[in-house]
Amino acid sequence: MTALRASRYLISMKVEQAAAQLEALGKPTRLKVYRALVRAGDEGLPVGRLQKKLGIAGSTLSHHLHRLISTGLVTQERQVTTLICRANYPAMDSLVSFLVDECCVESGGADGDAEAAA
Numbered sequence: 001m002t003a004l005r006a007s008r009y010l011i012s013m014k015v016e017q018a019a020a021q022l023e024a025l026g027k028p029t030r031l032k033v034y035r036a037l038v039r040a041g042d043e044g045l046p047v048g049r050l051q052k053k054l055g056i057a058g059s060t061l062s063h064h065l066h067r068l069i070s071t072g073l074v075t076q077e078r079q080v081t082t083l084i085c086r087a088n089y090p091a092m093d094s095l096v097s098f099l100v101d102e103c104c105v106e107s108g109g110a111d112g113d114a115e116a117a118a
Helices: 003-024 028-043 047-054 058-070 089-100 109-117
Strands: 074-079 082-087
Touching: 003 058, 003 089, 028 047, 028 058, 028 074, 028 082, 047 058, 047 082, 058 074
Parallel strands: none
Antiparallel strands: 074 082
């Protein structure tokens, strides 16, 4: 695989991953779940406390958590009989970076405006 092809493949994978993560966050309940986990910090939240905090049915929470876990935005760890959910901060940082890294790179700025006027 050439370097250019490899680069295009990586960009394509980033686009696909970002699209899947944004789609997962596109449901209001899922976004509330994710924001609660982000606010909880590194300790995360037990599933039961998350359910109580958001006031949603266990089956509904399970469905939304599965989607967030499958896209890499959330991790889940079993501690004896308790499931602890955590926001995956590196994945969140990566998604935000993907969205803003190339912000305005194609804008001409002052130099581009001068060239356009000429």
